[in-house]
Amino acid sequence: MSEKFDVIVVGAGPAGTACAYTCAKSGLKVLQIERGEYPGSKNVMGGVLYRKQTEEIIPEFWKEAPLERPIIEQRFWMMDKESTVTFGYKGLEWGKEPYNNFTVLRAPFDRWFAQKGVEQGVLLINETVVTECIVENGKVIGVRTDRPDGDIFADVVVLADGVNSLLAKDLGFHKELKADEVALTAMEVINLPKDKINDRFNLEENQGCTIEIFGDSTKGNLGTAFLYTNKDSLNIGVGTTLSSMIKAKLKPYDLLDYLKNHPMVAPLLAGGESAEYLAHLIPEGGFHAVPKVAGSGVLVIGDAAQLVNAIHREGSNMAMASGKMAAEAIIKANENEDYSEASLNRYREALYESFIIKDLEKYKDAAHTFEHHPQYFNDYVPMMNQAMSKFFTVDGTPKKEKQKQIIKGFTGEKGTFNVMKDLYRAWKAVK
Ligand SMILES: Cc1cc2nc3c(=O)[nH]c(=O)nc-3n(C[C@H](O)[C@H](O)[C@H](O)COP(=O)(O)OP(=O)(O)OC[C@H]3O[C@@H](n4cnc5c(N)ncnc54)[C@H](O)[C@@H]3O)c2cc1C
Numbered sequence: 001m002s003e004k005f006d007v008i009v010v011g012a013g014p015a016g017t018a019c020a021y022t023c024a025k026s027g028l029k030v031l032q033i034e035r036g037e038y039p040g041s042k043n044v045m046g047g048v049l050y051r052k053q054t055e056e057i058i059p060e061f062w063k064e065a066p067l068e069r070p071i072i073e074q075r076f077w078m079m080d081k082e083s084t085v086t087f088g089y090k091g092l093e094w095g096k097e098p099y100n101n102f103t104v105l106r107a108p109f110d111r112w113f114a115q116k117g118v119e120q121g122v123l124l125i126n127e128t129v130v131t132e133c134i135v136e137n138g139k140v141i142g143v144r145t146d147r148p149d150g151d152i153f154a155d156v157v158v159l160a161d162g163v164n165s166l167l168a169k170d171l172g173f174h175k176e177l178k179a180d181e182v183a184l185t186a187m188e189v190i191n192l193p194k195d196k197i198n199d200r201f202n203l204e205e206n207q208g209c210t211i212e213i214f215g216d217s218t219k220g221n222l223g224t225a226f227l228y229t230n231k232d233s234l235n236i237g238v239g240t241t242l243s244s245m246i247k248a249k250l251k252p253y254d255l256l257d258y259l260k261n262h263p264m265v266a267p268l269l270a271g272g273e274s275a276e277y278l279a280h281l282i283p284e285g286g287f288h289a290v291p292k293v294a295g296s297g298v299l300v301i302g303d304a305a306q307l308v309n310a311i312h313r314e315g316s317n318m319a320m321a322s323g324k325m326a327a328e329a330i331i332k333a334n335e336n337e338d339y340s341e342a343s344l345n346r347y348r349e350a351l352y353e354s355f356i357i358k359d360l361e362k363y364k365d366a367a368h369t370f371e372h373h374p375q376y377f378n379d380y381v382p383m384m385n386q387a388m389s390k391f392f393t394v395d396g397t398p399k400k401e402k403q404k405q406i407i408k409g410f411t412g413e414k415g416t417f418n419v420m421k422d423l424y425r426a427w428k429a430v431k
Pocket of ligand 1 (some may be wrong): 010011012013014015016033034035036039040042043044045046047048049050128129130131160161162163185186187237280281282301302303304307308313314315316317319
């Protein structure tokens with residue numbers, strides 16, 4: 001393939017496809033290269049797809065995209081060994097247009113999304129690995145692939161190759177990922193008849209529920225677990241930072257087994273059949289880990305640029321939004337025939353003005369704080385469970401006395417000053 005393209009996009013996840021689609025729609029000649037058998041064949045996600053950023057690329061996508069269920073309830077569990085403190089929100093407004101979020105299975109969704117790009121004129125090549133960027137006089141001018149005669153040239157190359165972007169690393173944009181900047185998550189898709197899901201999660205037709213689980217789900221380590229409802233399957237997964245996993249000598253599949261057999265979780269899965277087992281890394285370094293995202297003839301988007309807000313489990317939306325912003329910078333660069341770093345930095349500026357970097361900056365110290373102070377997960381979660389158990393057990397103790405006992409339960413064990421210090425530190429990390 002000796003012809004030159006306006007844009008080459010490496011990767012056909014949400015970031016790459018959002019970028020390829022937007023560039024092709026504006027008339028640019030776009031090549032998208034994906035290593036998998038088809039887009040989505042290798043991709044993993046807990047499953048929450050955000051309406052807002054998807055709709056900004058394909059209006060009213062819910063009328064045709066392969067979605068599972070609109071999410072009408074989000075629950076949060078602070079789980080101990082045999083109990084859980086829960087809170088959340090259920091709103092029927094989320095079950096109607098324009099909806100809020102949806103559960104999806106990535107294989108059909110990514111395939112559908114990439115096909116929308118093809119319909120705009122994107123040339124999509126699957127089963128092809130980009131092995132390196134071709135650089136000439138400090139400018140990226142194309143990519144080398146694992147095909148015979150596999151060099152292909154373009155004005156701009158967009159790296160949307162996911163969390164461990166070897167291509168961005170080769171260009172010197174980022175160093176080796178650190179163990180505390182990346183989480184390893186194992187998940188399973190469990191088939192369960194629709195009626196059972198509806199009964200167990202208190203749902204009706206075309207209503208979905210998500211549960212985020214903290215505390216004993218990770219055996220008290222920094223990390224989370226999730227349980228999401230699909231049409232006739234459940235997605236269950238659990239992960240912690242690699243550093244926590246190494247420190248606590250955890251194995252991802254052991255943790256997933258522990259979660260599936262937990263007395264709070266097992267009844268929801270009972271009778272289900274395991275359909276798929278997956279594991280993947282999530283970039284969780286946040287604000288401090290965002291690398292250089294624009295160079296001469298090259299842009300980095302999505303997970304490759306570490307754009308994940310782990311606290312709110314937002315990644316696919318940041319991938320799509322960054323892909324669209326990159327495309328807009330490329331369209332402008334094409335108009336001006338200027339693909340220099342200064343010109344493409346328009347993308348960086350848009351990114352830093354957007355919710356993406358603002359949100360990552362808000363939580364810039366959170367991961368570090370919770371990783372270095374494990375008491376939030378392994379002390380306070382059990383203490384909250386004990387407090388709630390005490391408060392709601394009717395045993396003839398006057399309520400005022402109960403309140404006193406609960407406060408004493410927190411401060412007596414750790415000391416008032418330490419509890420105040422922990423509260424202040426946590427507030428500062430997420431404020
Ligand atoms: C277990 C888990 C649960 C998650 N849950 C959620 C959630 O509920 N909601 C949410 O919004 N986000 C979630 N995320 C994060 C979300 O999945 C990512 O943020 C999102 O997929 C990033 O999209 P991307 O396009 O940047 O990268 P990816 O989706 O990883 O896509 C990268 C693509 O590039 C291809 N590729 C890589 N290298 C090459 C190469 N050299 N040549 C050619 N192709 C290549 C890959 O095959 C892949 O198709 C979760 C992630 C995990 C792992």
